[in-house]
Each structure stands twice: as structure tokens, then as C-alpha cells.
Amino acid sequence: GENVEQHPSTLSVQEGDSAVIKCTYSDSASNYFPWYKQELGKRPQLIIDIRSNVGEKKDQRIAVTLNKTAKHFSLHITETQPEDSAVYFCAASMDTGRRALTFGSGTRLQVQP
Amino acid sequence: NAGVTQTPKFQVLKTGQSMTLQCAQDMNHEYMSWYRQDPGMGLRLIHYSVGAGITDQGEVPNGYNVSRSTTEDFPLRLLSAAPSQTSVYFCASSSPGKGYTFGSGTRLTVV
Numbered sequence: 001g002e003n004v005e006q007h008p009s010t011l012s013v014q015e016g017d018s019a020v021i022k023c024t025y026s027d028s029a030s031n032y033f034p035w036y037k038q039e040l041g042k043r044p045q046l047i048i049d050i051r052s053n054v055g056e057k058k059d060q061r062i063a064v065t066l067n068k069t070a071k072h073f074s075l076h077i078t079e080t081q082p083e084d085s086a087v088y089f090c091a092a093s094m095d096t097g098r099r100a101l102t103f104g105s106g107t108r109l110q111v112q113p
Numbered sequence: 114n115a116g117v118t119q120t121p122k123f124q125v126l127k128t129g130q131s132m133t134l135q136c137a138q139d140m141n142h143e144y145m146s147w148y149r150q151d152p153g154m155g156l157r158l159i160h161y162s163v164g165a166g167i168t169d170q171g172e173v174p175n176g177y178n179v180s181r182s183t184t185e186d187f188p189l190r191l192l193s194a195a196p197s198q199t200s201v202y203f204c205a206s207s208s209p210g211k212g213y214t215f216g217s218g219t220r221l222t223v224v
Binding site: 001006034042043044045046049089095099100101102103104105106 | 144146148154155156157158161163171172203205207209212213214215216217218
């Protein structure tokens, strides 16, 4: 089955700096790659997603890039703010077969004011 | 439009007891799935469904049963609770081409 690896496990940045989180996946059939933000005690919230027919997608300060050949995708957060502090999860799924998400292990992002 | 509703929010069980975690969605989503999240860890897939009457196992299905008799509901049954099943359980739903929406979770403690 699909396996998603995520790095780093923790990331500390100064407010205003950029943060990058990287994920790799194993199943070339995966074609949907969402990113979730989870605050303490809350449910995961979708912040951005990308499909395999797109190389990059941007939404204000957040962007995701996908390299299908290398089977890796990354989350980029620019101009970080203290409210960006949370755990971020990458995930992968496909539109056939197991149409459920396989998650990475998460990255705890701490933005220092 | 309530989204994905999970009940109960909190539950304490004794070892060996059984119970059902409820999940309902009102978005007419085809896909539904159950995940467990252990402290400081990611979400692991327990069972999933791609439509009414169709279910399949995820990564960690042992000790859990599911059924999907309607599009809206996807209950998760713990057959004989064990301390190893202490976790936060999330239900999620989606449709083709859309992202998954998560419920608010059920925090289960087995003593």
C-alpha cells in the first residue's frame, strides 16, 4: 500500500521567515495530495491541496509543489505568523481503489514572535 | 449543513466492553473513512467506504467493524475494547475531486 514520509518532525522559525515541509510518497498511482493543519485538540483542517496534473498551487501565503517523477511534494509557508503554529500533515490518495487518505507523521511548526 | 457529525465526543470504556462510534454526514459524500490518532502521532486509517454497501480495511482494522447501509452514516464498532484502543477517532468524508472533511473527533479511553 501507499507509504507517506514527512520531514522534518519539528520546525521552529522566526516570525516573518518562510517554512518548508517535505513529503515523499511510494505509490505512483496516487494523484491527490492535500495538506492539513491541526491545532491542539482540534480536527485536521484542509489548507491546500494539489492534483497530479498540476505542478504548483498557491493560496496567499501558502503554496504546494509536486514533483511526480521524484514522488515528492512540499508545503511552503511565507511570512509566517504566530497563528501558523500547529501540526501540519501531508497526505496522499488516489481516485481508484483505496480512495482514502494515507497520512505522513506530521510536522510541529513553532513560529517564534 | 452540519458537515460531519461524530458522537459521542468523549467516552470511557472498561476492557472488554463494546460500543459504537457514530458518524454522519449531510453533504451527500460518497467516500467515508475512519482514522485513529494516538498522542503525538499521525492519523492511521482503520476502515473506509467508497459508497453505500461497500467497505474495506485500512492499515489498522483489527478489533473494529464497520458497515455502510446508507450514504449518510458510517458507524465504527469496537467489538471488545482493549487499552491499546485508547485514542482519538476521526471520521471523514469526501466526494470525487473534493477534499476530505473531518468530524470533530471522539476521544476514547479504555481502562
